[in-house]
Amino acid sequence: MATFKLNISDKKGKTITKEVKEKEAGPFLGLTVGAELDAALVGEAGKLKITGGSDKSGVPLREDIHGGARKYILLSKGVGLRDAEKGQRIRKLVRGNTITEEVYQLNCFFDGELKVEEKPAEVQEKESAEKKA
Known part of the structure; x- marks a missing residue:
């Protein structure tokens, strides 16, 4: 069966990983990318919208390509292309x-x-002491 790593962000910029x-x-x-579902699946109250993702080898999901297959496409901008x-x-x-x-x-x-x-404060103090050392 499948295992997913969810990066969930809100409008204030906070992000959690589940x-x-x-x-x-x-x-x-x-x-599909862009679909909305109930956030109760991850223990929150509200709606989740899927905005993107990547597969096990880092290939990004692109909203305008239909299906679940990998394809080589010609890009001039957008998801999957850094600078052109x-x-x-x-x-x-x-x-x-x-x-x-x-x-x-x-x-x-x-x-x-x-x-x-x-x-907890004890863990934060321990981490800051490790950074200084």
Whole structure:
């Protein structure tokens, strides 16, 4: 079965990472980039919107390619291409917008405000002492 690493961010810029495995990952299979689903799947109240992701070898999901297969496409800008000069086009490998078992990471947007768990003061002091040493 599938295992996904979810990067969930909110409108204030906070991001948390959750890993979903086996039965918890089932509802994500078959969805597309841009789909909205209930955030109760990851223990929050609200809606999650899938904004992107990548597969196990780092190939990005692209919203305008249908299906879940990997394809080489000619890009001039957008997801999967870092820098291209004006008029330049580059053939790059991207994956379609459908979430399959080969997908490893999913980027999601949460419509509410995330509760970020803070570390206890003892752990923070220990970490800062290790950085100084």
